[in-house]
Amino acid sequence: MAWYTALWIGLLGNWPLWHRMAGMPDFAGWRGTLFIAVFAGIVVMVLGAVFSLLAWRTAVKPLLSLMLLMTAPLAYFIGSYGVVIDSTMLTNALQTDLRETRDLLAWGLVAHLLLLAVLPLVWLWRQQVTDKAWFKRLGWNLLAVVLALVLGMGLAASRTADLASTLRNHKVLTKMVSPVNAMWAGVALAAQKHLVPKGPPERVATDAHLAPRAAGSKPPLVLLVVGETARSDNFSLNGYGKPTNPELSRLPVLSYREVSSCGTSTAASVPCMFSHLGREVFVDKPTHQETLLDVLQRAGLAVLWLDNQSGCKGVCDRVPNAQAIHPARADHPLPAGLCGADGECFDEAMLHDLDARIAALDPQRVARGVVLVLHQMGSHGPAYYKRTPEDRKPFLPECRSSALQQCPVEEVRNGYDNSIAYTDHVLADAIGWLTQQEGRFDPSLLYVSDHGESLGENNLFLHGMPYALAPREQKHVPLVLWLSPGTRAAQHLDGDCLTARRDAPMSHDGLFHTVLSLSGVQTQVYRRDWDWVGACRR
Numbered sequence: 001m002a003w004y005t006a007l008w009i010g011l012l013g014n015w016p017l018w019h020r021m022a023g024m025p026d027f028a029g030w031r032g033t034l035f036i037a038v039f040a041g042i043v044v045m046v047l048g049a050v051f052s053l054l055a056w057r058t059a060v061k062p063l064l065s066l067m068l069l070m071t072a073p074l075a076y077f078i079g080s081y082g083v084v085i086d087s088t089m090l091t092n093a094l095q096t097d098l099r100e101t102r103d104l105l106a107w108g109l110v111a112h113l114l115l116l117a118v119l120p121l122v123w124l125w126r127q128q129v130t131d132k133a134w135f136k137r138l139g140w141n142l143l144a145v146v147l148a149l150v151l152g153m154g155l156a157a158s159r160t161a162d163l164a165s166t167l168r169n170h171k172v173l174t175k176m177v178s179p180v181n182a183m184w185a186g187v188a189l190a191a192q193k194h195l196v197p198k199g200p201p202e203r204v205a206t207d208a209h210l211a212p213r214a215a216g217s218k219p220p221l222v223l224l225v226v227g228e229t230a231r232s233d234n235f236s237l238n239g240y241g242k243p244t245n246p247e248l249s250r251l252p253v254l255s256y257r258e259v260s261s262c263g264t265s266t267a268a269s270v271p272c273m274f275s276h277l278g279r280e281v282f283v284d285k286p287t288h289q290e291t292l293l294d295v296l297q298r299a300g301l302a303v304l305w306l307d308n309q310s311g312c313k314g315v316c317d318r319v320p321n322a323q324a325i326h327p328a329r330a331d332h333p334l335p336a337g338l339c340g341a342d343g344e345c346f347d348e349a350m351l352h353d354l355d356a357r358i359a360a361l362d363p364q365r366v367a368r369g370v371v372l373v374l375h376q377m378g379s380h381g382p383a384y385y386k387r388t389p390e391d392r393k394p395f396l397p398e399c400r401s402s403a404l405q406q407c408p409v410e411e412v413r414n415g416y417d418n419s420i421a422y423t424d425h426v427l428a429d430a431i432g433w434l435t436q437q438e439g440r441f442d443p444s445l446l447y448v449s450d451h452g453e454s455l456g457e458n459n460l461f462l463h464g465m466p467y468a469l470a471p472r473e474q475k476h477v478p479l480v481l482w483l484s485p486g487t488r489a490a491q492h493l494d495g496d497c498l499t500a501r502r503d504a505p506m507s508h509d510g511l512f513h514t515v516l517s518l519s520g521v522q523t524q525v526y527r528r529d530w531d532w533v534g535a536c537r538r
């Protein structure tokens with residue numbers, strides 16, 4: 001049973017791996033085909049060894065069933081979207097809420113479950129399990145493991161050079177071996193969780209305080225919009241061919257074109273964006289530290305996180321936070337058409353009622369300044385078409401399916417570009433609201449996406465590739481700033497300098513420091529060289 005299952009999963013359950021390898025120039029010709037066959041043999045041996053260890057009388061059927069039920073959806077997602085299964089992807093999957101999961105369900109998944117899992121399960125559960133004494137069973141199992149390892153090593157030895165270069169140049173292939181990838185990711189995730197210190201978070205920037213305000217200036221109002229899955233190249237502000245920024249392009253905004261993200265997924269990027277450490281230190285160090293929002297709050301400002309997505313990944317745990325849709329109140333009903341019956345809202349819903357939300361915050365803090373964070377649904381895929389209201393779709397026809405690979409690439413791009421154009425509208429509306437606040441505050445808007453997206457380039461879709469292997473599209477994000485005249489004056493910002501820096505290299509590392517400076521908070525932790533506007537402060 002263990003060996004038939006290993007053969008089934010190794011050869012059929014890993015079809016995306018064999019398909020990918022067969023299409024790679026490195027594996028062309030008879031020599032490449034031979035190597036793929038040897039590699040498949042090694043995979044079967046590894047799986048055979050692992051499954052042999054599971055082959056105990058009462059455990060063998062449930063455990064092999066679990067392997068089959070894990071492999072079938074993995075094959076669907078890897079084969080359809082080119083995603084890679086590692087601990088970050090597993091975190092994403094576990095943190096994703098039900099609404100988002102529903103977008104991913106498709107008939108292709110059902111077909112994979114039926115053919116790759118249900119079919120062999122029917123066979124598996126009809127088999128007789130022979131009863132053996134435990135030491136005999138152990139002996140047979142260990143013999144099978146040794147045999148598998150010897151055969152596997154023999155196969156590896158037959159093509160050592162090819163194997164070494166493949167493991168070096170195409171690391172991503174090893175992460176495609178199912179279900180070993182998911183099992184390994186689970187172990188890695190558990191280890192990471194174990195390394196994070198328990199208890200209250202380590203304090204950050206304990207010296208943070210509000211700087212005295214410049215004469216004639218008003219309290220700061222910083223609106224930080226955390227975008228979702230928006231990639232820089234699809235912004236017409238950044239040179240994209242289609243008019244995806246019709247509203248922002250008429251406003252005095254600054255759009256920076258060379259901005260890189262900290263991670264390639266929400267779960268990886270968001271905590272990193274709100275940390276003072278910057279990507280290089282943050283990714284290597286499992287920390288439990290205070291975030292930007294803790295520092296702002298300690299300095300005395302009013303802070304609010306509004307979420308229209310799968311939560312703030314821990315960064316807003318100790319500050320006021322709310323879902324975009326608060327239960328409809330009689331005095332503040334949501335405008336019609338912004339939220340569906342399933343509880344999912346378009347991003348405009350977050351702008352509704354902002355005045356009332358500020359009025360509900362501590363008035364003493366509000367008088368010192370406000371930092372509002374809006375966490376968008378943005379361009380969350382693969383169901384891009386669900387991110388835009390029907391009357392806000394300038395690019396048609398659009399792909400109306402989650403199975404992106406079944407749509408013509410132009411329709412996928414149209415659906416995605418509609419979501420970018422909708423974000424353009426939401427940001428322009430937000431700037432409109434900020435303009436109305438100029439009597440009370442010196443407002444500014446910062447918009448940056450958490451990561452980019454692959455839209456079929458090299459047969460990759462979605463995001464979440466390991467950072468070192470991820471294509472540029474997943475790491476290259478838009479960054480848009482709008483600074484009111486009052487903010488520019490109070491912050492001594494040089495407009496020509498801000499404009500001239502549109503192609504200066506920037507990254508998520510700057511978010512923490514830019515928000516600190518725009519909200520007037522001083523601390524030793526602040527780094528002017530990372531601050532997006534730091535170089536233009538006179």
Ligand SMILES: [Zn+2]
Binds near residue numbers: 228229266450451
């Ligand atoms: Zn995201």
